[in-house]
Amino acid sequence: MEHHDHHDHHNQSAKSILIALIMNLLFSALELIGGLLTNSAAITSDSLHSFADAVSTGIAYLFERKKSKKYSIIGGFIVSGFLVVGSIHLIIEAIERIQEPAEVSYEGMILFAVLGVIFNFIAAFATREGKSFNQKTVNLHMLEDTFSWLAVLIGAIVMKLTGFHLIDPILSITIALYILYRAFINCYNVVINKE
Ligand SMILES: [Zn+2]
Numbered sequence: 001m002e003h004h005d006h007h008d009h010h011n012q013s014a015k016s017i018l019i020a021l022i023m024n025l026l027f028s029a030l031e032l033i034g035g036l037l038t039n040s041a042a043i044t045s046d047s048l049h050s051f052a053d054a055v056s057t058g059i060a061y062l063f064e065r066k067k068s069k070k071y072s073i074i075g076g077f078i079v080s081g082f083l084v085v086g087s088i089h090l091i092i093e094a095i096e097r098i099q100e101p102a103e104v105s106y107e108g109m110i111l112f113a114v115l116g117v118i119f120n121f122i123a124a125f126a127t128r129e130g131k132s133f134n135q136k137t138v139n140l141h142m143l144e145d146t147f148s149w150l151a152v153l154i155g156a157i158v159m160k161l162t163g164f165h166l167i168d169p170i171l172s173i174t175i176a177l178y179i180l181y182r183a184f185i186n187c188y189n190v191v192i193n194k195e
Helices: 002-038 041-065 069-099 106-126 133-162 167-193
Strands: none
Touching: 002 041, 002 106, 002 133, 041 069, 041 106, 041 133, 041 167, 069 167, 106 133, 133 167
């Protein structure tokens, strides 16, 4: 009976991680569309950020299942490498935009940022009573993401009011640096979980 309960709890936790993984992949695809529509470097960067979130939840999911460890380690390193290359590319693009400003739809940015704040806030609220360590981590992260979208929202409003276009590439670089940091944390976690 005890074993059965433990098994149920384990499945429940793996299930919520899987839901978080799918949500992040959906966010990532939506943000990529948003980045293309608004031409905002910050939203494009956040698309890679959501993909990075999906990657870390994916790694957590594989470790939770305790299966195919070797493949989750190799996969973790490959995807982290992709994130490093992607974020360096975003930083280079943002620097180019600082030198030569691009036309960005601030109204579109504001709209996407409002949606980002709302969705992340709902997700943070829905996961607030997580019992496992993973669920707590997911919840904290959702709160972090809510605040990062709030920063994009404020940035977009300020840009619309003042026309100070440097905020978009600066936000983009900040998000890209965060993705870089996360890629290294992913690798570290993969090595630590190896046992
Ligand atoms: Zn995130």
